[in-house]
Amino acid sequence: MTHVSIVDIARLAQVSPSTVSRALQNHPRISPERRAEILALAEQLGYRPSQVARSLVTGQTHTIGVVASDVTDPFVAEVLKGVESAARSAGYGLLIAMSNRDPSQEITAATVLLDHQVDGLIVISSRAPDRYRQLPRARENAAGGVAPVVLLNHDFSEAGVYSVRMDNAGAASAAVTLLSQLGHRHIAFVAGPGGGQSSHARLAGYLQGLAANHLTPLPELILQGAGMLEDGWEALTALQTMQPRPTAVLCYNDLAAIGLLAAAARSGVSVPDALSVVGFDNVPLSAYTVPALTTVEQPKAAMGQAAVRTCLRALAGEPAPPIVMSGQIVLRASTGVCRLSDRA
Amino acid sequence: MTHVSIVDIARLAQVSPSTVSRALQNHPRISPERRAEILALAEQLGYRPSQVARSLVTGQTHTIGVVASDVTDPFVAEVLKGVESAARSAGYGLLIAMSNRDPSQEITAATVLLDHQVDGLIVISSRAPDRYRQLPRARENAAGGVAPVVLLNHDFSEAGVYSVRMDNAGAASAAVTLLSQLGHRHIAFVAGPGGGQSSHARLAGYLQGLAANHLTPLPELILQGAGMLEDGWEALTALQTMQPRPTAVLCYNDLAAIGLLAAAARSGVSVPDALSVVGFDNVPLSAYTVPALTTVEQPKAAMGQAAVRTCLRALAGEPAPPIVMSGQIVLRASTGVCRLSDRA
DNA sequence: TTGTAGGCGTTATCAG
DNA sequence: CTGATAACGCCTACAA
Numbered sequence: 001m002t003h004v005s006i007v008d009i010a011r012l013a014q015v016s017p018s019t020v021s022r023a024l025q026n027h028p029r030i031s032p033e034r035r036a037e038i039l040a041l042a043e044q045l046g047y048r049p050s051q052v053a054r055s056l057v058t059g060q061t062h063t064i065g066v067v068a069s070d071v072t073d074p075f076v077a078e079v080l081k082g083v084e085s086a087a088r089s090a091g092y093g094l095l096i097a098m099s100n101r102d103p104s105q106e107i108t109a110a111t112v113l114l115d116h117q118v119d120g121l122i123v124i125s126s127r128a129p130d131r132y133r134q135l136p137r138a139r140e141n142a143a144g145g146v147a148p149v150v151l152l153n154h155d156f157s158e159a160g161v162y163s164v165r166m167d168n169a170g171a172a173s174a175a176v177t178l179l180s181q182l183g184h185r186h187i188a189f190v191a192g193p194g195g196g197q198s199s200h201a202r203l204a205g206y207l208q209g210l211a212a213n214h215l216t217p218l219p220e221l222i223l224q225g226a227g228m229l230e231d232g233w234e235a236l237t238a239l240q241t242m243q244p245r246p247t248a249v250l251c252y253n254d255l256a257a258i259g260l261l262a263a264a265a266r267s268g269v270s271v272p273d274a275l276s277v278v279g280f281d282n283v284p285l286s287a288y289t290v291p292a293l294t295t296v297e298q299p300k301a302a303m304g305q306a307a308v309r310t311c312l313r314a315l316a317g318e319p320a321p322p323i324v325m326s327g328q329i330v331l332r333a334s335t336g337v338c339r340l341s342d343r344a
Numbered sequence: 345m346t347h348v349s350i351v352d353i354a355r356l357a358q359v360s361p362s363t364v365s366r367a368l369q370n371h372p373r374i375s376p377e378r379r380a381e382i383l384a385l386a387e388q389l390g391y392r393p394s395q396v397a398r399s400l401v402t403g404q405t406h407t408i409g410v411v412a413s414d415v416t417d418p419f420v421a422e423v424l425k426g427v428e429s430a431a432r433s434a435g436y437g438l439l440i441a442m443s444n445r446d447p448s449q450e451i452t453a454a455t456v457l458l459d460h461q462v463d464g465l466i467v468i469s470s471r472a473p474d475r476y477r478q479l480p481r482a483r484e485n486a487a488g489g490v491a492p493v494v495l496l497n498h499d500f501s502e503a504g505v506y507s508v509r510m511d512n513a514g515a516a517s518a519a520v521t522l523l524s525q526l527g528h529r530h531i532a533f534v535a536g537p538g539g540g541q542s543s544h545a546r547l548a549g550y551l552q553g554l555a556a557n558h559l560t561p562l563p564e565l566i567l568q569g570a571g572m573l574e575d576g577w578e579a580l581t582a583l584q585t586m587q588p589r590p591t592a593v594l595c596y597n598d599l600a601a602i603g604l605l606a607a608a609a610r611s612g613v614s615v616p617d618a619l620s621v622v623g624f625d626n627v628p629l630s631a632y633t634v635p636a637l638t639t640v641e642q643p644k645a646a647m648g649q650a651a652v653r654t655c656l657r658a659l660a661g662e663p664a665p666p667i668v669m670s671g672q673i674v675l676r677a678s679t680g681v682c683r684l685s686d687r688a
Numbered sequence: 689t690t691g692t693a694g695g696c697g698t699t700a701t702c703a704g
Numbered sequence: 705c706t707g708a709t710a711a712c713g714c715c716t717a718c719a720a
Contacts, residue, residue, distance in 0.1 A: 003484055005697055016707045021699060029705055048484075051460050052405065053697030055396045056712045063439070063460070071424055072628070077415040084415075084442050093460045095407070096440050098428050116395050116407070116437045140347055140392075229632050262632040284416070288573050288606035290634040349713055360691045365715060373689060397713035400696050 004045045012045075013038050024049065055117065059141060063093040064311060065113030069101045069125045073227070074283035075253060075300060076124050079152065082304025083122060090312060092119075101226070103128035103195060107135065114139055114147060120311040121149045127195035129156045148314035150307045153198040155322060162314055164306045164323040168198050169205035171296045171327045175250050175278050176209025178294075178329055183338035184248035184276060185215060190235045190260065192252030193226040199252060202280065206250055227252050232259025236267060239275070247275060247338050254279035254286045254295055261289050261334065272336030282330050291333035298327050348389045356389075357382050368393065399461065403485060407437040408655060409457030413445045413469045417571070418627035419597060419644060420468050423496065426648025427466060434656060436463075445570070447472035447539055458483055458491060464655040465493045471539035473500045492658035494651045497542040499666060506658055508650045508667040512542050513549035515640045515671045519594050519622050520553025522638075522673055527682035528592035528620060529559060534579045534604065536596030537570040543596060546624065550594055571596050576603025580611060583619070591619060591682050598623035598630045598639055605633050605678065616680035626674050635677035642671050 006024070010017040015034065022030045023038035055061045064087050068076050080096075087094050095118050097109035106128050110121060114135065123129075132149050139147045139160070146160045153165045179187050189206045192199030203222070210217045223238055225231030232251060239246055251257040257279030264271050271277055271291055279286055279295035286293040306323050313320040350368070354361040359378065366374045367382035399405045408431050412420050424440075431438050439462050441453035450472050454465060463485070467473075476483075476493050483491045483504070490504045497509045523531050533550045536543030547566070554561045567582055569575030576595060583590055595601040601623030608615050615621055615635055623630055623639035630637040650667050657664040 003697090007697080017697090018699080018708080019706060021697095022706085025699085031705065034705085048459055050400075050697050052396055052399045053712090054699075056394075056400050056697080056714095057699045059712080061396065071415055071421045071428075072418065074416065074418075077421050080415050081442065084440070088441065088456070093456065094440050096428070096438050097432065098425065112432070112437065115392055229628060233632070258629070259632055262634060262636075265634040284573060285602070285629065288577070288603055290606060290609040292606075347713090350715095351713080361713090362692080362715080363690060366690090369715090375689060378689085394713050397696090398715075400698095400713080401715045403696080 004047050005050070006047075009038060009042055009045060009047060013041055060119055061093075061117045062091060063095050063116070063118045064308065065110070065116070065118035065121045066094055066096045067099055067106060067109040067113065067121065067123050068096060069099050069106075069127070071098065073255065074285060075281045075298070078283065078300035079124050079304040079307075082301030083308055084304075085301070086305040086308035090308065092308070092312075099127075101127070101193065103131075107131045110135060118147065120147050120315055122152065122307045122311060123149065123154070124152045125196060125198065126151050126154045127193065129154050129161070129197070132161055133158055148311055148320075150311045150314075152303060152307055153196075155197060157322075160314075162310045162320050162322065164303055164310055165198070165325070166298050166303070167324055167326045168201035169208060171280070171329075172202040172205025172250065173209035173212060174329060175280075175296055176206055177213055179248045179250070179276060179278065179335065180209070180213035180215060182248070182276065182335060185338070186221065186244050186246040186248070187215065188221040188223060188235075188239055188242075188246040188249040190223045190225045190231060190249060190251040190256050199227075202252055221246060225252055225256055227256055229255050229259035232256035232261070233263045235260055236263035236269065240267070240269070247340055248278070248335070249275065250278045250280075252280060254281045254283045254293060257293055257295065257334075258285065258289055261291075261293065265290065271334050273339055276335040276338070278335060287332070289334070294332045294335040295330050296327045297330050299325050348391050349394070353382060353386055353389060353391060357385055404463055405437075405461045406435060407439050407460070407462045408652065409454070409460070409462035409465045410438055410440045411443055411450060411453040411457065411465065411467050412440060413443050413450075413471070415442065417599065418629060419625045419642070422627065422644035423468050423648040423651075426645030427468075427652055428648075429645070430649040430652035434652065436652070436656075443471075445471070445537065447475075451475045462491065464491050464659055466496065466651045466655060467493065467498070468496045469540060469542065470495050470498045471537060473498050473505070473541070476505055477502055492655055492664075494655045494658075496647060496651055497540075499541060501666075504658075506654045506664050506666065508647055508654055509542070509669070510642050510647070511668055511670045512545035513552060515624070515673075516546040516549025516594065517553035517556060518673060519624075519640055520550055521557055523592045523594070523620060523622065523679065524553070524557035524559060526592070526620065526679060529682070530565065530588050530590040530592070531559065532565040532567060532579075532583055532586075532590040532593040534567045534569045534575060534593060534595045534600050543571075546596055565590060569596055569600055571600055573599050573603035573606075576600035576605070577607045579604055580607035580613065584611070584613070591684055592622070592679070593619065594622045594624075596624060598625045598627045598637060601637055601639065601678075602629065602633055605635075605637065609634065615678050617683055620679040620682075622679060631676070633678070638676045638679040639674050640671045641674050643669050
């Protein structure tokens with residue numbers, strides 16, 4: 001016998017399969033003795049219920065799909081960790097697929113997951129959220145419902161699409177204010193990947209921050225990037241050749257900031273004396289850079305857990321309003337008072 | 345109609361469900377016209393085959409389980425990326441669970457995945473491989489087989505258990521030789537997590553390297569750790585108070601090395617002038633530390649892909665011998681010639 | 689080449 | 705409280 005099933009147990013226990021089924025799922029209408037007896041037997045036989053068979057009839061797989069832009073990004077990994085722990089403790093499995101930061105792969109990945117019949121979808125850092133409304137009949141759940149989609153750091157109001165995000169703009173703005181209070185007047189920004197709403201919001205926050213502090217926004221102070229180490233590295237050269245030269249820079253994320261820090265060290269640009277650097281995310285590594293990175297904390301694990309909660313709530317038919325979390329600035333050694341006199 | 349199924353198509357196409365089934369899976373015995381007609385109809389109706397129903401009958405889910413010690417570890421993330429791409433292109437989904445570096449959670453996670461009927465299991469950095477032989481009937485596949493388990497960086501010969509790993513000992517030994525050739529005589533080692541075979545092998549390699557270079561192994565030069573940033577950070581203090589003071593240190597992984605680098609910078613210990621540091625893994629970040637980290641490259645993505653290939657091979661009943669990859673030393677700025685004269 | 693019938697392991701709806 | 709019985713959506717001999 002390859003696999004002990006519910007009927008095997010039934011036979012040995014001299015009861016019907018349905019009774020066994022009920023015993024196994026703590027159904028109220030069954031005598032305690034029977035249940036105990038059956039449970040013991042199941043245990044002893046090493047019975048493992050077939051999730052597959054169960055899913056076929058219930059229409060639920062107890063599985064959540066996660067499409068991640070890139071697990072190699074510490075922010076994503078950290079969020080994923082939160083997602084995993086929450087999912088696991090809710091009895092849900094996690095089916096994962098990577099989009100490799102590519103919008104078209106993103107919906108391909110989503111489709112694959114949906115085809116594997118995940119109950120819901122969590123997208124960590126979507127870059128193509130508008131396409132979810134087009135996912136053909138793929139989102140149709142066998143139970144007749146539509147798989148909820150939870151977007152991380154991407155506000156998007158559409159039926160069946162939920163969101164959990166940070167106050168990206170507010171935090172970015174706060175970071176600029178911090179720099180302004182330290183006396184910096186020329187603050188650059190290394191932008192994030194196009195298409196991502198978090199990039200957009202952080203850029204907006206940067207501009208708001210400048211305005212709030214009566215600083216003039218200069219287009220050339222905004223550098224392109226994609227939230228990767230290389231971007232920060234390359235940004236330094238650009239910063240050094242600018243006129244007037246910025247004395248501080250806010251980066252889309254810690255990765256870019258770390259790249260920038262490395263470039264600065266290599267080029268002999270002293271941080272924070274000659275240049276103050278602020279990151280975003282507060283990944284574990286940011287405490288171990290040289291100098292330690294001032295950054296904006298994002299409650300990464302909590303966001304992941306919130307995404308799962310939102311998903312389950314949607315699944316249960318309960319209301320699941322957008323969640324917006326806020327982040328604190330973590331002051332470390334990469335920022336300092338502006339040493340340059342301002343000659344307008 | 346909640347979900348279009350094979351019988352819906354059959355009805356509309358005026359054929360039997362089995363014909364539709366055959367058309368959908370490119371079965372040879374069906375007329376091309378029918379197939380075309382049916383395929384078109386399916387497409388038009390937005391038909392999505394139910395993986396669940398399919399799995400119930402075939403006994404295969406086309407899903408591979410991955411238990412990862414911690415996605416937050418860049419090495420693990422990088423390997424996972426390789427696993428994902430290989431799995432995806434083979435048409436397999438990925439069910440993931442985290443062990444949080446805890447041996448007991450590791451087998452719990454494995455069990456959860458197995459209960460979700462994954463076809464095979466890949467364990468990224470196992471710390472409790474001997475327990476896989478005890479996984480009760482959980483590994484029993486519905487098709488009557490046993491789910492193959494592929495261990496990463498953990499050699500383990502047992503039926504149904506496969507392995508893909510690096511030549512950890514060889515690489516560690518080579519790293520020691522490099523340091524020795526740079527003139528270092530007192531080389532410390534920051535060890536990795538207990539239980540992991542890669543820790544064990546790298547430690548062994550370190551000792552072999554010492555022996556090969558006629559250096560005396562001193563127990564106090566071996567520091568405990570778990571492959572995390574903190575371990576390197578804490579190791580520095582220990583190193584500084586040793587007599588004689590080591591002039592070089594090999595770390596279990598890049599994370600520990602990065603922590604060590606940070607501590608050194610904070611304490612004013614100049615790297616590599618006063619201390620040479622070598623990591624292991626060559627994670628992307630290691631090129632962006634200050635100074636850039638000399639380390640041992642591990643073909644991370646390739647290892648992940650090899651793990652998937654091994655798993656699929658085992659699934660197909662083909663032989664899948666252990667795979668051992670080798671790593672190159674990547675020479676960067678954290679190592680240098682020993683500046684201290686040797687006073688025995 | 690195509691149709692029929694049985695079954696994969698569970699759950700759920702009925703009667704008893 | 706318990707037992708038949710019918711799905712769930714698909715695959716696969718076997719029959720036609």
